[in-house]
Amino acid sequence: MSDVPTIEMRGISKSFPAVKALRGVSFTCSKGEVHALCGENGAGKSTLIKILSGVYRPDSGEVLIDGQEQHFKHPQEALLAGISVIYQEFSLLPERTVAQNLFLGREPTKNGLIDNKAMVAETQRVLGLFGVRHRIEPETLVADLDVASQQMVEIAKAISLNAKVIVMDEPTAALNEAECEVLFSLVDQLRASGTAIVYITHRMREVTRLANRVTVIKDGEVTASFDHVPAPDVIVRAMVGRDISEYYPEPATASEIGPVVLSVSGGGNAALRDINLELRSGEIVGFAGLQGAGRTPLAMALFGAAPFTSGTMTLDGKAVHLTSPRDAIRAGIGMLPGDRKAQALFLMQSVRDNGMLTARSFAGIFGGHRANRFTDLNGMNALLDQMKVRAPSYEQEMRFLSGGNQQKAIVARWLALRPKVLIFIEPTRGIDVDAKASIYHLMRDLARAGTAVMMVSSDLPEILGASDRIVVMREGRIAGEFGRSATEAELMLAATGETGVAA
């Protein structure tokens, strides 16, 4: 290993409007090592990588490549300097061949025409370098490859660009066990051949298996940096160790928690297996887990949008079979989606129309728009007032409201129907701190009024602060259940499958 690190980032800071994304972050990675970069969602990992790869420019701090200071103005410049980033979403063109993708934008030419032979030969050589020549044919369409092979093509592309640094952003997110093994041995080979590898993950197993060094960022700052790989729970603690703010409402008392409203036994579908679950009136149950652990699919199954294909579900003790959101709403289940803009908001319609919509959908189709059996215009105004939706007028189009106020208006939409079960997915994503607190209090008020509240969240402090009971999911199953006295480290370990270490 040489003395000069291949990449060195010193004191990097970056702000976005209203958010300080990074504060004085330093990070180095040398030839022939794997440096794991760990942190929760939104900790600032992606921002750091985007600065390294020239997508963003830092407000302060410097980036050095092989000891030379660099000011990338465009990702292409970073690429030419030898930095390749493999994002979770691939940048391959699916309707082109592997070889065409490898040489996209720099096709070899002969007499002014593309030299296909040279392209295929070079592709074969690169694929041969890491022994996947038999797995991937240069002239296969990328769309015909499985996800793991597509990832290898991405890596092959990086190698053929003579990348000095390869950044992998949660590369195993879409891979199965066997594919992960292939990837790991590929990473080993790249390390042996002298590439510097930045490996972003929050799975402790991968850190233990692959990393030489570990850096943890949280809330835009480096909270821990190790020149060796410490025990998983040490890393996990560094990832989550922050104080629970006081803005969470009081939890439910034993007498407030009522009977079981919704239960599932043996529920499963393409994304879920062996789901056994009970939601009680008066209780807020938090669902924690990593991306892809099956929390949103579970919510969608309960809401009938992606129904269970096996198992049974009961509501108030009666068996129900919900195959559409309309079924679920009729049965008394409501849901607030995580991606509000795509799944919940009608930006061109008024705040009040947004609130009234579900009630109108279940009233007569040619019934008047002012009143129906659930609510009327005055009733909706009162609900919006009660939710403390801040808008110059409820006639205002939804697009002019802030995220928190939009969320509260959608809560009003469900309140009009008085659901028995209300599912919140990422209820405070993209919402400022003040509005967050009011959403928590609102959930608690709903629970006190007898609703069974399910909250899916990727924000562990929020899970711990707002829930009465916590369910952790992993790989489509329920991996564990905790009381509200659980620690973030316990939840994280259950979510990453390292329960053995915690016990």
Next chain:
Amino acid sequence: MSAQSLPQPTAATRRLPRINPVYVLVVALILAIIVMNPAFGEPTGYMNFLKRVTALAILSAGALYVIVSGGFDLSVGSIMTLTVIGSSMLASNDPNSTYWIIPLMLGIGAVIGLINGLVVSYLKVPSLIATLGMMITLNGVAFMWSGGAPRGYLPDTFRFFGRYNITDIPVISLLPIAVICLVVFGVILWWGMHRTNFGRMLHAVGDNQQAARLAGVPVERVRISAFVVSALTAVLAGVILGGRAGVSVDIGSGFELQAITAAVIGGAQLLGGRGSVPATIAGALALEAIFTLLNLLGLAQPVRLVVQGLILIGAVAFATYQRKRAGR
């Protein structure tokens, strides 16, 4: 985010209801016509103008249902043609036939709308393509039915709606039946779009289909109903147009694009979620007024097409620009 960061409408914009520019446009165009041709200010002038615009106005207001729900209906012109040709073939000059022909044509229209809606909702064919296919098919059917040349006549009982005027009325002196139709169907379509749950759901589906589904809107039923409304108004427009202009083999051609143009002039959002029935009717009036002006200026049919095309592009560009200025 605090309240200060919300875009607060100033006191002035809040107090003044924002007037849709299409109404200003209609008034300006009509004043221009009166200046060029004072006879237009007489009842026979403007009543005939309204009579001429009725078919397009009703058609546009119906097509708006599909536009607001986030689709296009290109089949409406061919439904008008089919209505006129079919009615003339079936009538065989029997004045009593009107009483069963119009309900039959409405039934055929409803079936066509239903097919459009089912193909778009369940076979997931984009509405532009599905209704283009329907348009070609129906033009073919009308052509086969008539044998390529208009045969038969529409009885006077049928032509009553498009042609007949009530005369000797004080102040306005004459009132075409067509204008009564315009008012009656205009009010019905306004009520459906702006005063019912159906109308609100149409807006929601056109604004964000996925969110509508997750909010419990019966998305398929709403979209199919929009196509049925559009097809039914096309039959009504066909009855009125046939009554006014008589039978010809391509009588409805071009109306589908005029209807979309009228809706756009009236401020409808082309990809759905926003649109007003009164403003669309005003859009139809504006379009017809422009054609009248071009006529008065002595410009021929080809110029009319050029102008219509430019208006369509211009209206969308104007709306986009306004929205951008308004903050998004």
